[in-house]
Amino acid sequence: PFMIAFKVNFGFLFALIIGIAQLIPVVGATLGIGLVTLLILFQDAWLALNIFVIAVVLQQIKDNVLTPKLLGDLMGVNPLWQFIALLIGGRVAGFLGILLAIPLAATLKTVLESEPVEDT
Incomplete structure (x- = not known):
């Protein structure tokens, strides 16, 4: 416009x-x-x-503003944790780490928040 x-x-x-x-x-x-x-x-x-x-x-x-908010809503990861994940990903694996940081952070969050499976 x-x-x-x-x-x-x-x-x-x-x-x-x-x-x-x-x-x-x-x-x-x-x-x-x-x-x-x-x-x-x-x-x-x-x-x-x-x-x-x-x-x-x-x-x-x-x-x-928009991207962290949308990613946070979509993946369930707070924008602060997104930033921290990007810093860690870049430090550990460079450019590839930056690309994979937020999906890995969302996966880690989901795994940590999941209920343990009980054996029957």
């Missing part, structure tokens, strides 16, 4: 580029926003700065 509000030429395409770039873990958002800002820079420098600032603010809100 902000691309339309600022009357950016090819705004939908640029928004699509940013969205597709989000699929690349860790650096996707930076690459997408950087590429779109560079392309808009050819139209107007002031417009490029405005779009850059808005895109970065929206990205930060998504990454730091």
Whole structure:
């Protein structure tokens, strides 16, 4: 919507580029926003700065507010524990550890909270 509000030429395409770039873990958002800002820079420098600032603010809100909340609701892991799991996962196994940290934390939480099975 902000691309339309600022009357950016090819705004939908640029928004699509940013969205597709989000699929690349860790650096996707930076690459997408950087590429779109560079392309808009050819139209107007002031417009490029405005779009850059808005895109970065929206990205930060998504990454730091919405994603932890949604993951917490979906996987049942508190955002604080998600952060701790990411730190531990990165320290123990690097990039792969970061990718697997939250699913492993959710699995561990489920196992620890489950009732013991009684033998009959």
